[in-house]
Amino acid sequence: MPVSTSHRFNFNIGEFVTLSVLLKRPTSTGGIEENLVNRAYSIASSPTRDFIDLTIKEEKPYGYINPITGKSDAFAAYFNQQVKVGDKITVKSNLVKQHFLWKVAAGIEKNVAYWSGANGAQSARSLIQYMEDKKDPDFNLVLFYSNTKLYTDNGNSDIKQGEHQPVDSLNVIYYNWLINIAKKLENLKVIFTFTREQEMPTAAPNDARIIYRKGRFFLNPDGSPERTLFKYGRNVETSFNPICGSSAFINGIVRLPNGKINRGKGILQNLIEIEGIKPEKTDKEQFYLEQVGAKQ
Numbered sequence: 001m002p003v004s005t006s007h008r009f010n011f012n013i014g015e016f017v018t019l020s021v022l023l024k025r026p027t028s029t030g031g032i033e034e035n036l037v038n039r040a041y042s043i044a045s046s047p048t049r050d051f052i053d054l055t056i057k058e059e060k061p062y063g064y065i066n067p068i069t070g071k072s073d074a075f076a077a078y079f080n081q082q083v084k085v086g087d088k089i090t091v092k093s094n095l096v097k098q099h100f101l102w103k104v105a106a107g108i109e110k111n112v113a114y115w116s117g118a119n120g121a122q123s124a125r126s127l128i129q130y131m132e133d134k135k136d137p138d139f140n141l142v143l144f145y146s147n148t149k150l151y152t153d154n155g156n157s158d159i160k161q162g163e164h165q166p167v168d169s170l171n172v173i174y175y176n177w178l179i180n181i182a183k184k185l186e187n188l189k190v191i192f193t194f195t196r197e198q199e200m201p202t203a204a205p206n207d208a209r210i211i212y213r214k215g216r217f218f219l220n221p222d223g224s225p226e227r228t229l230f231k232y233g234r235n236v237e238t239s240f241n242p243i244c245g246s247s248a249f250i251n252g253i254v255r256l257p258n259g260k261i262n263r264g265k266g267i268l269q270n271l272i273e274i275e276g277i278k279p280e281k282t283d284k285e286q287f288y289l290e291q292v293g294a295k296q
């Protein structure tokens with residue numbers, strides 16, 4: 001998203017903008033309604049760069065109708081379909097003083113272990129670009145990045161790792177970009193975990209800062225607790241742990257099909273209970289409340 005100098009606003013790593021867009025969406029009676037719809041998006045580029053990049057992931061499928069309201073209430077799928085290059089949209093900055101990376105932006109925390117769900121690495125990308133530009137040798141980032149699978153199924157479950165696969169079936173946001181940038185930045189390490197992957201990607205010998213593991217963070221294959229931060233991180237005591245993703249990823253909170261809220265455990269509790277991290281060494285950015293049974 002190019003920003004003309006006259007409309008430029010200042011921002012810090014970890015901040016987000018709100019998009020307001022007029023979208024045409026279906027109703028259960030076969031009609032179409034046009035409404036102004038707002039959604040928050042983390043800025044995925046560094047304040048040191050000339051462009052504001054946003055990465056918008058569709059959660060609700062195109063055409064999904066909310067059973068209670070009888071209308072579509074999604075944004076992302078309609079935005080991606082209806083907004084074209086050259087269209088003008090309203091982008092509002094949110095200058096929250098104590099956003100989840102404010103201590104990193106202020107230079108108070110420099111040893112960062114960033115925990116990202118499948119949708120949650122946008123601010124990490126902003127931070128990585130910032131580290132690339134600032135070249136501060138004291139900055140260190142370990143990105144813990146959890147996804148279900150590396151590739152979407154594409155209806156072909158026989159595809160083996162290493163065989164040709166269509167590029168557009170990659171399921172991990174920034175996957176190739178992260179692998180390339182980790183080769184360049186000595187103070188960046190990326191730990192990919194795949195919770196439903198059978199075949200694991202193998203890191204090339206020169207990819208010392210890319211690590212692949214299977215299953216949930218904080219869980220060994222035999223079900224016993226794993227000290228994931230201790231195993232892959234850098235100095236547990238000083239590490240600052242921002243967590244970004246859905247409520248399920250952050251603290252195990254999900255909305256059940258009957259509307260009730262179920263409270264489990266997520267990365268936040270694991271960090272405190274398994275690693276002994278102090279709550280003030282954590283922060284979180286929740287993208288949305290996870291609905292059980294919503295994922296297709």
Ligand SMILES: Cc1cc2nc3c(=O)[nH]c(=O)nc-3n(C[C@H](O)[C@H](O)[C@H](O)COP(=O)(O)OP(=O)(O)OC[C@H]3O[C@@H](n4cnc5c(N)ncnc54)[C@H](O)[C@@H]3O)c2cc1C
Pocket residue numbers: 016039040041042043054055056057058059060061064073074075076077119122285286287288289290291292294295296
């Ligand atoms: C501060 C902040 C920053 C954010 N930054 C980003 C960002 O950088 N990039 C990004 O992509 N998103 C970001 N989000 C989330 C974003 O605002 C949208 O929620 C997201 O793009 C999904 O939009 P949507 O229209 O598809 O779904 P929404 O209408 O926003 O709904 C999301 C809800 O849909 C549920 N859902 C998922 N699948 C289904 C299904 N099959 N059927 C029914 N319900 C379902 C989910 O469980 C979730 O509760 C951010 C949110 C916040 C609060």
